[in-house]
Amino acid sequence: MQAHTHQQEKLHHTLNLGILAHVDAGKTSLTERLLHSAGVIDEIGSVDAGSTQTDSLALERQRGITIKSAVVSFAIDDVTVNLIDTPGHPDFIAEVERVLSVLDGAVLVVSAVEGVQAQTRVLMRTLRRLGIPTLVFVNKVDRRSADPERVLAELARRLTPAVIPMGTVHAPGAHAARYIPYAADDPRFTARLAEVLAERDDELLSAYVEGDAAVLTPGGLRAALADQTRRAQVHPVFFGSAMTGTGLSALTDAVKELLPAAAGAADGPVAGTVFKVERGPSGEKVAYARLFSGTVRVRDRVALPGLDGKVTAVSVFERGAAVRRDAVTAGRIAKLWGLHRVRIGDVLGDPRHVPERHTAAHHFAPPTLETVVAPRCAADRGALHAALTQLAEQDPLIDLRQDPLRQEISVSLYGEVQKEVIEATLADEFGIGVDFRESTTLCVERVVGTGAHVEFIDTDPNPFLATVGLRVDPAPAGTGVEFRLGVELGAMPYAFFKAVEETVKETLAQGLHGWEVSDCVVTMTHSGYWPRQSHAHAVFDKSMSSTAGDFRQLTPLVLMDALRRAGTRVHEPMHRFRLTAPADVFGTLLPALGRLRAVPHAPTAEGSVYIIDGVIPAARVHGLEQALPGLTRGEGELESAFDHYAPVTGTPPARPRTDHNPLDRKEYVQRVTRRTRVG
Structure with missing residues (x-):
């Protein structure tokens, strides 16, 4: 049986694929469509109805958003894809950060209606910095106001010029919208492809300048495209709709052809990373781990930082479900039981065999808010600390702090939605009612x-x-x-x-x-x-x-x-913002930005609206969000994301010890x- 398992591993490739997006771009719907196309599910679930495969938490189904990353698996011919659906809301960016450490490739989903948004830029910047091969899927081409060409221009202007459209859309903005891939010998397509690829390949550049048709063949260009995509130098762009299915077959073909399969020797030393920890029905810890080298079998002792643990059970992902197996081999993602002291970010086995980019500590900014959590019933104080300690196992960045003098418990946050989720989780899973103080800004x-x-x-x-x-x-x-x-x-x-x-x-x-x-x-x-x-x-x-x-x-x-x-100086977190507002309210908007200590740059006129970029203290973002509807007749749109820390002017704020x-x-x-x- 063991020999048969190893033979299967040799015949099949594995690809650990992340689906990333700004909230509401449709990545969970895309995941459902991919699973349906692969025959894993018979019926496509609905985010609105709370019937999707990956949003399994009751809170996710109620809110219609992804809160925790989830792993599902499907096959594309001889490639087993472990697909990881990640949260799109910026309050849950910590979940995305942990997933990045295990990916072979990614699909960045962008809405054909809203286009490039704040979180889209944060995600693409990080994917490029880490060198993760990434395809772009422009979703919702069938929605009213969809404008694929505008979004393509935004991708090149606001994300990276190294984007290559692989097709076009017929009748965008209508239910009948259809993705039409470019033919391999389409002269306009091959010219654009050759131009982008030649910027990163001297041999192609020479052939492009000299017009050497023998080198610039459709097959040669496709091979160069695959090579540069796997090295994260270029990013093919596909269009489609997760709701109607158009464009999905081209995307799945590209996942198989253009993204790299997982590497690693099954007979090498054990090496892997833990990117998620959850509790099983009996309260036992279950670790989600990506194995880069070696084989982990049931009853094996696995080295962890400063200790080791004995694996009591293993599950791997196959056709949409986690299936119990005797072992997991290099390249796969597994759920491991028995590692009682395991923590998120732990390296299993020999860290020398984990690629460097998979061990980076932080890819995104840390939380910039903090709040005090208090139990509504004083008798629940001990239970609250135990419950928050357990939640901190699943999300270490909430950075649990207890003040022994004031008997107060503080947690770090990315935003107000995260606070609401913590409150609901404590009530639903632990039966503890809590109140939060007003959030305060976390300085350094x-x-x-x-x-x-x-x-x-x-x-x-x-x-x-x-x-x-x-x-x-x-x-x-x-x-x-x-x-x-x-x-x-x-x-x-x-x-x-x-x-x-x-x-x-x-x-x-x-x-x-x-x-x-x-x-x-x-x-x-x-x-x-x-x-x-x-x-x-x-x-x-x-x-x-x-x-x-x-x-x-x-x-x-x-x-x-x-x-x-x-000596030290206190620095406060600053957000970069982009504000879109009617041109005629610009005169009243500038003084309001000044009162909020925002520093706007020169505005850009686009038709009847102004686009204003700038920086604003994180502590004032919520105030701007609240004031914006009144200042812009409800027509203003605001995007913001953490950018840097800046010295505090005046008396520095202090934090209780x-x-x-x-x-x-x-x-x-x-x-x-x-x-x-x-x-």
Whole structure:
């Protein structure tokens, strides 16, 4: 039986395909149509009716939006496609981020009516940065106001000029709209194809300039198109309708022909990544993992960061369903049971065999909002923390924080819709009613100079049996926190160095103003300890011996003193916006933007409307959304997405601390030593 399974793996290719889009572009409907065309389902589900395959959560069916990523499988001839439907709403971008780490290729869905939207640009920018081969599908060509040619021009102008239309649409905007693929020898098509491909291929460029027809054959151009698409250099564009099915056969043919199959040796070392964790009916953890190398069998022990786990069951995806199997091989996506301590983002097995782009930590901006969650019934406080801890397993970016002094629980958010979903989930799945405070903006602190501090063992005012010296330096934006050793690694036990490194990163979650400190280098400049001491009868004497706890307790004091000397500046998140409004209201719109601290660029006139691009503080986006209908007679349209962090002018906002406050030495030492004595 095992040999038969391996033989099947050799005969069939696997492609892990993501469907991505701005909300309401029709990607879930497209997924349904693809499954129906492949014979996986007999009837196409409806998003509005809540009967789709991938939107299985009750909340998804009620709202008609995708909240959690879902995996389904279908076959295109000898290619098994594991299709991952992802959320389109920007509040659930964290789900998309995790899926990107397992994809071989993607289909970016764009509406032929709304065209390129804010989330479309965010997604394509990320797909291109990660080098994920991507096809574009312009959906809803049968809808009133559909304009495929306008959208094609938007794709080239606002996403990338490396788009190649593979056909045209007859009667767009009508139910009878039909996709008509270009013939392989259509001279206008081959000329456009040769022009785009030649920009990225010197041999083709030479043939194009010299008019060498022997090289620029339809077959040669198609082969070059496949090669450049698989290398994410160009993006073929298809048109169609998920509702009527037109254009779907051309898209499925392109998925098979133009996107790369999953690579990896089944007999290699085990290596994979976990992109989703859910709880089974009995509360057990179920990990969704993409395997890049090797084979994982039931009862295998699999290495995880800092621990290992025994796999008790395996399911792989076949013809729309997860099917129990004895093993999963390289290239496949599987559900794994038995890994009780697994977390999203964990690498299974040997990380050296996971391609670099599949291990990147963050592709999108972090959440920019925070709110306090309070149970309506005080007796539910403990249950609420347990429930939110479980939700944080499935979405680590909600960044659960508990203030022990105020007994408050905070979570990070991308938007107000996410808040509503958390509230409904807590009520439906855990039976806990909650209220939220008004959302506040999440800022960050950035180091502005260099600062250093050292405290020596057995020297006042240091009450701990450890010597720790740290220097803090600024680092470029987006590089995160880096810990370096400026002392010999053999100067003391490795566990003590590890305790300092881990505590540095934990402590920087709250800087001088209470915000997370990002983008800095922390160097350990001094170290020292007292070796293990015993009395005559070999009884360990803690009062004379250093432990990792001494280093964990001293490090926050040293780090905060170094940080004070370096100085930090609070930065707030800024959104890039695009506002479309009637030209005659432009004069009243500009002062309103100024009051919201928005910085608009010069407007662009398009007929009777103005298009205004600019940046606005994230904290003011909601206010602009609320004011826009009144300012524009209900005709204004706003798109916005996170763009960057900018220094706060004036008095920097502070965030209440939830730690033992190492900025106040007396208070900190009292709390830490009291906790140590109690422990």
